[in-house]
Amino acid sequence: MKQLPYLQKANTPFRDRDVTKVADIIHDWNGDKINGVGLIGAPLSKSSISHSGACFAPGTIRKALAGYSTYSIEEKVDLAEIVVQELGDIMMHVTNISESQNRVYETLSQLLVKNPDWLPIVLGGDNSITYPSIKGFAQAKGKVGVIQFDAHHDVRNLEDGGPSNGTPFRSLLESKTIEGEHLVQIGIRDFSNSKPYYDYVNKNSVTVYTMKDVRRMSMMQIIQESLKKLKDQVDSVYVSVDMDVVDQAQAPGCPAIGPGGMDAQDLLDAVAFLGEHSVVEGLEIVEIDPTVDFRDMTSRLAAHVILQFLKGKFKKRLI
Amino acid sequence: MKQLPYLQKANTPFRDRDVTKVADIIHDWNGDKINGVGLIGAPLSKSSISHSGACFAPGTIRKALAGYSTYSIEEKVDLAEIVVQELGDIMMHVTNISESQNRVYETLSQLLVKNPDWLPIVLGGDNSITYPSIKGFAQAKGKVGVIQFDAHHDVRNLEDGGPSNGTPFRSLLESKTIEGEHLVQIGIRDFSNSKPYYDYVNKNSVTVYTMKDVRRMSMMQIIQESLKKLKDQVDSVYVSVDMDVVDQAQAPGCPAIGPGGMDAQDLLDAVAFLGEHSVVEGLEIVEIDPTVDFRDMTSRLAAHVILQFLKGKFKKRLI
Amino acid sequence: MKQLPYLQKANTPFRDRDVTKVADIIHDWNGDKINGVGLIGAPLSKSSISHSGACFAPGTIRKALAGYSTYSIEEKVDLAEIVVQELGDIMMHVTNISESQNRVYETLSQLLVKNPDWLPIVLGGDNSITYPSIKGFAQAKGKVGVIQFDAHHDVRNLEDGGPSNGTPFRSLLESKTIEGEHLVQIGIRDFSNSKPYYDYVNKNSVTVYTMKDVRRMSMMQIIQESLKKLKDQVDSVYVSVDMDVVDQAQAPGCPAIGPGGMDAQDLLDAVAFLGEHSVVEGLEIVEIDPTVDFRDMTSRLAAHVILQFLKGKFKKRLI
Amino acid sequence: MKQLPYLQKANTPFRDRDVTKVADIIHDWNGDKINGVGLIGAPLSKSSISHSGACFAPGTIRKALAGYSTYSIEEKVDLAEIVVQELGDIMMHVTNISESQNRVYETLSQLLVKNPDWLPIVLGGDNSITYPSIKGFAQAKGKVGVIQFDAHHDVRNLEDGGPSNGTPFRSLLESKTIEGEHLVQIGIRDFSNSKPYYDYVNKNSVTVYTMKDVRRMSMMQIIQESLKKLKDQVDSVYVSVDMDVVDQAQAPGCPAIGPGGMDAQDLLDAVAFLGEHSVVEGLEIVEIDPTVDFRDMTSRLAAHVILQFLKGKFKKRLI
Amino acid sequence: MKQLPYLQKANTPFRDRDVTKVADIIHDWNGDKINGVGLIGAPLSKSSISHSGACFAPGTIRKALAGYSTYSIEEKVDLAEIVVQELGDIMMHVTNISESQNRVYETLSQLLVKNPDWLPIVLGGDNSITYPSIKGFAQAKGKVGVIQFDAHHDVRNLEDGGPSNGTPFRSLLESKTIEGEHLVQIGIRDFSNSKPYYDYVNKNSVTVYTMKDVRRMSMMQIIQESLKKLKDQVDSVYVSVDMDVVDQAQAPGCPAIGPGGMDAQDLLDAVAFLGEHSVVEGLEIVEIDPTVDFRDMTSRLAAHVILQFLKGKFKKRLI
Amino acid sequence: MKQLPYLQKANTPFRDRDVTKVADIIHDWNGDKINGVGLIGAPLSKSSISHSGACFAPGTIRKALAGYSTYSIEEKVDLAEIVVQELGDIMMHVTNISESQNRVYETLSQLLVKNPDWLPIVLGGDNSITYPSIKGFAQAKGKVGVIQFDAHHDVRNLEDGGPSNGTPFRSLLESKTIEGEHLVQIGIRDFSNSKPYYDYVNKNSVTVYTMKDVRRMSMMQIIQESLKKLKDQVDSVYVSVDMDVVDQAQAPGCPAIGPGGMDAQDLLDAVAFLGEHSVVEGLEIVEIDPTVDFRDMTSRLAAHVILQFLKGKFKKRLI
Numbered sequence A, B, C, D, E, F: 001m002k003q004l005p006y007l008q009k010a011n012t013p014f015r016d017r018d019v020t021k022v023a024d025i026i027h028d029w030n031g032d033k034i035n036g037v038g039l040i041g042a043p044l045s046k047s048s049i050s051h052s053g054a055c056f057a058p059g060t061i062r063k064a065l066a067g068y069s070t071y072s073i074e075e076k077v078d079l080a081e082i083v084v085q086e087l088g089d090i091m092m093h094v095t096n097i098s099e100s101q102n103r104v105y106e107t108l109s110q111l112l113v114k115n116p117d118w119l120p121i122v123l124g125g126d127n128s129i130t131y132p133s134i135k136g137f138a139q140a141k142g143k144v145g146v147i148q149f150d151a152h153h154d155v156r157n158l159e160d161g162g163p164s165n166g167t168p169f170r171s172l173l174e175s176k177t178i179e180g181e182h183l184v185q186i187g188i189r190d191f192s193n194s195k196p197y198y199d200y201v202n203k204n205s206v207t208v209y210t211m212k213d214v215r216r217m218s219m220m221q222i223i224q225e226s227l228k229k230l231k232d233q234v235d236s237v238y239v240s241v242d243m244d245v246v247d248q249a250q251a252p253g254c255p256a257i258g259p260g261g262m263d264a265q266d267l268l269d270a271v272a273f274l275g276e277h278s279v280v281e282g283l284e285i286v287e288i289d290p291t292v293d294f295r296d297m298t299s300r301l302a303a304h305v306i307l308q309f310l311k312g313k314f315k316k317r318l319i
């Protein structure tokens, strides 16, 4: 019906012919072999120790991401040329949390085994998805190293509440999915972790950079050190971003907010740098609860984390 | 990829095999001849006298509507059998308000002329869309009668601000699109209208039921009287619901809220009754501003207005 | 500078030449003898037992009032002809609450003694202003009767916290400013008052209509009974409206909200009726805390209370 | 330290010597035999189909309850004489939802078997706790009848999500914990339930009063009919209040709000009436999500539901 | 009436005899020749691409400004001696956006031509007012240079939506109101602008400092470079502050917020420095939407921008 | 009743056997001699010039504090070994503000005189409590020096409003409780103080570090200078933290927020350093209004201020 020039799909945003938006480079996956970057949602947060609406974060991150332009004026690169696959969400079970976690593992491991060239960006959900995600990742990638941005160690015992958002790295270490030497924790914060858990990561040879380290050293120095250490020892590096690593003023929408956190720009710079290295083959963002955020600020930051990661990859023609 | 039973489109809601949701009976229009009910959005609110986000209401009404079930337990009818066409939104111009209003007219008149069997449900937007909507409707329908639920006459002069959400019925009357005798205003409220405008509608033979009338008579009596009056004089009746007709406690998301308004149940009953009559061939809902609403209460009420209308139609096999 | 047709005072609202707004009939008092209705603010809430921002209510009520039109379509009367004096606010002391209360008394008694034809509408503030207000009122008016709309007796002992928003009627009775037989309390609510205080009002021959009475009788019957009882015994009647008498769904902005309250329309009808009687010579509205309200709903209701009162007065040519 | 007359426990509210608050009659359970009313919290909401913070409702209901006075002015009875036991909360498992539900069952059945004179008031939590609660209740009480106030049947199939807040009455019927003839559902709402589920309750001889019934009949008639029907057939009646039965304007803090609901006063009257009968031996309140409520309105209403229930009991000296 | 020492104008704030507030130095313009600083509001935001309440910003900025003291402790200068003229708001048309924009132009050009010694501070409004404002400014000032603080180029094409908040600098350049060499953009952000628009400004010889430049250089260096470049080439410099240049954590009330923005202190320092130079003769602040701000934080920042500008001017005795 | 393993006190938070929380080291005071750190609340805010809910801050700070762990990973010290006494709140008078202030003085002086080894942490409340608190402190400690973090001098005259949150240091100086040379003010902000008050502190030889000083020098330098200056001249140092010293983006919950404030980390570092010195024997935190905060961010920061103070004390074995 040509005579209806103004009728369009509901909720269509304003379109400027001279702007390529990230929405324009994201395409629903058609089931073919996946090459390059692909988004997948793991909307699970019933596994959280405290009440969390992190199950809504895949939606808010995608919405924020879609609205940005593809052009990095800082680096003069335009992501307009690449394609990002949208794989959709992993369906969670209403009342069986461990089944939900298993679905994350099953889906990721199957996808990665069949699509070794897929570079997954996993949108949590709470931090409990990290164990099944990395377990699935490791299935396909061999020896895995993890760079974790987090205010917390997340190595709680499993007796007091089961596999929650406080336990993923305990599970990864106990199950030997990853080795302690291949785990780097950046941004660990004062009065937010217990001594027994610090002793635990220490005993397991985990590398820990506290916020004091972040304040005293430069982030570039930390991230270069971290990657250098891992690069020769592992086959693949996975980057796990718990958004609560950032200060409460800049990431107000995480369940466990507090002062004394990382500057958002430091996180963006670190992820851009990590994106530039081919050994870095996976990224996840967890612990954003949009129901307590202010104007989706934390999801907007997450979108920028993804864009900086893509910028790094694209600059080095890794995607 | 059969092995991925849990991968689904992003944001897919929980599905219960024994529940038919309204979402299941709404289908995107494919461009063919339209039969029966069809939704169309007119997301315009820059035309409002006071600041309004009514442009977001088509989205929130659709979302509320999609989540309800199709079954009326009160009348034991199930809308699962019908199809509701989703025509989408009329694209608004960023900076030319009269052009936007004209697009509403052009789109509706073209659609209705070509699809005489379409029963339009227009989702505003502010009340300024009423003039182009009914003008388009009248193009196809002949002599039109209007039953307007509103706290306000909406017959402001056009000199002091142009065609705004305060002027639609002035424009309709002045342009002779409808005649005063064919307009019934229900729910007009104390201290919310000026004497000159009451004199104007009076002079134009508009039928006015104030809130005092609504409190003293029963709503059924009013609505029966109204429809009876119109039925023999016009070819088609259009129902215009300005949600601010309802009391502020029950419709808190309208720009011009206040006490002393209509009970929501009265509105629902009236619309269900109107739906039962074949002469009623159009419905619009306007003046919901989701940015100031509480938990989309007012959009939820709008969804129920639509459902009661459909229930009436379906009971009498008019759709 | 004639060439600047569009430059106007900051924050000027939209003006429609065919609408008279209440703002147009409110004039700042010039210090002359006051005739008729005059508004005065008593922005005191530090005297509240629980935290309260009722000090902001004179501002929000005035703002709501200013925006309504002067025309009552229900009664076909237009307040456009009358003048409402704006006397301003009584300046409160920052840290001396009893001084603030005394200023209310001093200001009201002085004004009323010098301006016997002033019909004061006092905008609280919390309910503690009722004691000095009525004390000032009585100074000029002789024997005073009070019709109090309130969920609570407000006859708390003065030992446990001094003259607060819980004590005004205790103070009025103890000081013999008014007699118990001349006090009518309407809307007293279940589980919101203690037995000793019910015994106290009982012992003092106060007339009490509980919410059960309000539900079983009609409001018109109650208010007629009340006024009839007072009319012959007192020189002047003062109407005190604690907005928490209304149900929490309709007056969400009071400190002590709860279910089981009065319907807002009943309150409006009662006040309109009271306005029609010449013996009713004062009105106050208290206990609105705009900082916890939703979209100033409760202040909007207060504005309608004032308008219904004026409508009653104007219908009978009492102003 | 007598010299410190002003030092008191943190957060102590204002105390008026002439007011008995509900807080004054609630005592922490010391482990002895329980006589009379006792509160117990079941803070589970991970079992909800949609995101819910109902786990916080035991806290907000208790807080609202504590602040009311013990005196019913409507009935002139003072609950000051009774004692309400506070049993505390049932500890929920962080990640095992069925374990949490089992804990509700285990705790309630053990408590009730050992304390046959305990009259439990269960504070949910979402509606999924109803199955284990009533199962525990039935363990001790024999044949149980249930009067359920709810907008929804809550008889969803268990295949599509396990035992959630949509399934409790399905589980109760399928497990023969209660029989269909002993279940009365009041307040079932249009477009909020599917035909298959209506057919299911019908087939199971459940008594259903829709909102249309509630509007046409009086609530007293419905509740008398319901109780009469159950009284002779069962040993004990349990009252289940899903607060979403009330209209969204009066109970804005439920996950599944909507228009067309029950008037809050009707619910209060019904529960007061039920309280007067000795066969009614249990009460639960579910589906309040304080994180989306406005000023704890819905928890305040819940507190009044409890108080009306206690009033009924106390009037008839059943406690 | 001398006996009423406590009666004062409604809403009078607390007054401390030892504090001069900015409110004390702002005087309503009496129509005489304007010397020095004068505020003028341009409350237009219907021209925004996305929904915006920037029309309310003149009000919130004025309110924030009024409450600050006149004394700079950092520089030991007191603005108490100067007078700031309040010219009021330019009246916007309700439904004709281009008419509204034209009124901005007409009003500013007329005022500036007649009052060459007026130093205008224009309070937006969205960024669309920049084109008519600077066009009016240029009318009186000759060759104009612009220092624009903004996350965005704002040179969108005019075909896709007309003259909106995304196009002002396109219009200025296309109309030759200013030349590209005389435009300096500071704070342009990653993934917030398209390549075609970067190419456009580049081709037009606009000077661009991205946020990467801001992070690597000092703000003082950038601003000195910028001013030095302009000073010799233009007659007058206008400073345009789109508040979204600041990071979302510090300016949360702009429509287009995001991470990676400028530190607020850098902006304040830059504006103070610019104020010190006589060639800088105009300032505007745009793109604050108070309806989405948190506690008027962004308007408070805007007030400080103005105060730092005045401080610079006053230190150098330019006002 | 051993068989009830899941029944626990209402609102019990999740417990991880490997985590010591601050809640675990806080014990209600039993009336014995106090050794070491003890918390005491002064919930007074009716004394504030602007409306303030700072009376709720003792509650929100305690809640935030309770949830943190005891372990400082940055310094590898665990506060698990110490005991913090919880003394409770000082009961405020409902309507007599000076009585309330006197109770602060009486309670603190009595407690300190009898418990010279008590290290008080006073939780305000507004800044008016500082005068009675320090007066009480000085009673027991001899010559007192004060390090005040504040955007404001707080030396307003007492004529214009009595002893408010704007006057504490005026009262302290005028009463000779402390001498001007023994007062250090850090963080004084531009356009937030008047010249007469700057002159006043200057004349009284108060040491003032403005925010310009804070930006130009390092915080460590300032705090070392300050402490060095005081250490030899006074017997004891009291640290007063008005949280509005911090920038509005990081401490959004203070009544007088604004841009240009101190970085939160600087405050934390300064307090940790002060904690390390034995001469520092008291700490207070004032001016947090939780009713306007975002997610208790400002109370969370306050909790960290306390923890850093304790860390300093504990590192040096001063507690």
Ligand SMILES: [Ca+2]
Pocket: A150, A151, A152, A242, A244, A245, A256, A287
């Ligand atoms: Ca974390």
Ligand SMILES: [Ca+2]
Pocket: A127, A150, A151, A152, A154, A165, A242, A287
């Ligand atoms: Ca984590």
Ligand SMILES: [Ca+2]
Pocket: B150, B151, B152, B242, B244, B245, B256, B287
């Ligand atoms: Ca209307």
Ligand SMILES: [Ca+2]
Pocket: B127, B150, B151, B152, B154, B165, B242, B287
């Ligand atoms: Ca209308």
Ligand SMILES: [Ca+2]
Pocket: C150, C151, C152, C242, C244, C245, C256, C287
């Ligand atoms: Ca009351």
Ligand SMILES: [Ca+2]
Pocket: C127, C150, C151, C152, C154, C165, C242, C287
């Ligand atoms: Ca009262």
Ligand SMILES: [Ca+2]
Pocket: D150, D151, D152, D242, D244, D245, D256, D287
């Ligand atoms: Ca339900």
Ligand SMILES: [Ca+2]
Pocket: D127, D150, D151, D152, D154, D165, D242, D287
């Ligand atoms: Ca239910």
Ligand SMILES: [Ca+2]
Pocket: E150, E151, E152, E242, E244, E245, E256, E287
């Ligand atoms: Ca911008």
Ligand SMILES: [Ca+2]
Pocket: E127, E150, E151, E152, E154, E165, E242, E287
């Ligand atoms: Ca811009």
Ligand SMILES: [Ca+2]
Pocket: F150, F151, F152, F242, F244, F245, F256, F287
């Ligand atoms: Ca301060």
Ligand SMILES: [Ca+2]
Pocket: F127, F150, F151, F152, F154, F165, F242, F287
């Ligand atoms: Ca202070």
